[in-house]
Amino acid sequence: MPVRLGNEASIKQKVKVVKGMYYSITFSAARTCAQEETLNVSVAPNSAANDWGMLPMQTMYSSNGWDSYAWGFQADDKEIAISIHNPGVAEDPACGPLIDSVALKALYPPRRTRANLLKNGNFEEGPYVLDDRVPQSGEIHRLRPLRRAGGQTGRRTRRRERRVPLTSVFTIPNRVYVLSFSVGDANNSCEGSMVVEAFAGLDTIKVPYESKGKGGFKRAKLRFKAISKRTRVMFLSTYYTTKNDNSGSLCGPVLDDVKLLSVRKARV
Secondary structure (H helix, E strand, O other), X not given: OOEEOOOOOEEEXXXXXXXXXXXXXXXXXXXXXXXXXXXXXXXXXXXXXXXXXXXXXXXXXXXXXXXXXXXXXXXXXXXXXXXXXXOOOOOOOOOOOEEEEEEEEEEOOOOOEOOEXXXXXXXXXXXXXXXXXXXXXXXXXXXXXXXXXXXXXXXXXXXXXXXXXXXXXXXXXXXXXXXXXXXXEOOOOEEEEEEEEEEEOOEEEEXXXXXEOOOEEEEEXXXXXXXXXXXXEEEEEOXXXXXXXXXOOEEOOEEEEEEEEXXXXXXX
């Protein structure tokens, strides 16, 4: 059952964990008033200074009024206290966000393989994905224009463009590499023209995808020459897209199966 957090109210729970392991906490939240609200997510004990997540809640993007948030951290002790706090920025004390479906998941840092220079190219490792407030393990990454989650300071942003900095990879200058990936839709009634841009080094490619909202994908490749010892790989979804179920819910393309390989004999 959802819990409403009034001004300065908190939800706290102690959990036994493995010291030094990485974890992600995911939860669903909804607003009770039209004004802006904020949530502060933190873990104690925490050796890092100012390590918490301030999550603004001004616009909710799901069709049912519930949005999901994720925040990552490293456990500094065998027992931690997780806190979701309403700092009380709302003018009306009778308002306050609703919290539901809190999930905690251990994260196992992925490693590179000979078949892929990128870590976690299939997005197998990551926070729980809450679908209709039911925890599920996610295996794909949806590029939704107004949503960002994960990392040490996971947060949601309200930008027209959705950037996903996948990773920074060790590369050999002047060597040629090929970045391949899949772009598609999640079979969720998300229809329309979509474009995913991929960036690596000084090169970029725009991949158009016409979605019928019934599932499907296409493969794409970006061939580039490394200019430094580290190359940042990034993806961008530019357009707003909404579902065709009259809900007005925002949606976007799916990114999956991202691979980076070195090409030792480059074609001229």
